[in-house]
Amino acid sequence: MTPENSTNDQASTLRSISATEAVGAVTPARVLSVTSGKGGVGKTSVVTNVALALAKQGQRVLIIDADLGLANIDVMLGLTPEYNLNHFFRGEKTLEEITVEGPCGIKILPAGSGVQDMTRLDPHQKMRFMEELDDLNASLDVVIVDTEAGIGENVTYFNVAAQDILVVTTPEPTAITDAYALMKLLSTQYHQKRFLLAVNSVKNADEGLEVFEKLTMVSGRYLDIAIDYLGCIPFDKRMRESIQRQKSMIDLYPQIRISQAFNTLAETLLAIPPTTQPQGTMQFFWRRLLNNEQESLG
DSSP states (O other), rough: OOHHHHHHHHHHHHHHHHHSOOOOOOOOOOOEEEEESSSSSHHHHHHHHHHHHHTTTTTOOEEEEEEEOOOHHHHTTTTTOSSHHHHHHHSSSSSHHHHHEEGOEEEEOOOOOOOOOGGSSHHHHHHHHHHHHHGGGGOOEEEEEEEEEOOOOHHHHHHSSSSSSEEEOOOSSSHOOOOHHHHHHHHHHOOOOOEEEEEEEEEEHHHHHHHHHHHHHHHHHOOOOHHHHHHEEETHHHHHHHHTTTOHHHHTTTTTTHHHHHHHHHHHHHSSSSOOOOOOOOOOOOOHHHHHHHHTOO
8 A cells, every 4th residue: 555545544534533523613723844855955944934933923833843853943943852753753742741932932843863763654653643733723823844855755744744835945956956856756646736935045036036937847847736936035144143043033133134035935925825625635733624624515
């Protein structure tokens, strides 16, 4: 049985379960996976700065550090959590017990580093994760999943489980090629048809648009997908200082161009109409989604 068929079978079972559960009609939090075809494109910097921008706009935000083998969200924000997702997946702690609070009140589910056996999750671990995360739904507006780089099994799992997939790339040819490879995999094997795109470390707005046009041209020729361009983030040498000081650019330099770009990206994300129905696969907050879908059908 393929991973995709297994996931679909699980979703069918959950539809039956949800029909017998008395779940309140709560609007699900918006779940955004932030992903990249390769490392080194600034994906985690985008996650932390956009999360803080959303929090400053009044959103209740949770970051899930889904890089289970090489975690760094907590490091970038200067946090030292006692527990992390490795403790959860080993059955030692609940999600609530490992959640820590970061700047501006954002919540973080930290991952551990250097634990290789956590880079592949079994079905029981995935189901338990979904169930406990669903229980946190009422206290959240936006969930941002910082995936691993590349096209590994956990990357595809977290991307397919999210409502929206934001691909981060840079103008580097290898980064563009790997971003396309990731979208191709998610499209051809997991039937994902819509992607959001942000281009990091650009010299100017035209360079970001050029990357978008390249990806659109190639995908239009070989793939049946839509790419929505959310904008670009300018290169700024002070980003290195931000990482070294374990502070976000938005906190250190709120008025400079790169911080304004993060704010604009956050505003653009909020303006996109959210997905309100399940996509037929295992998704975050599946009980809310399935319950709402059944109510809409009468």
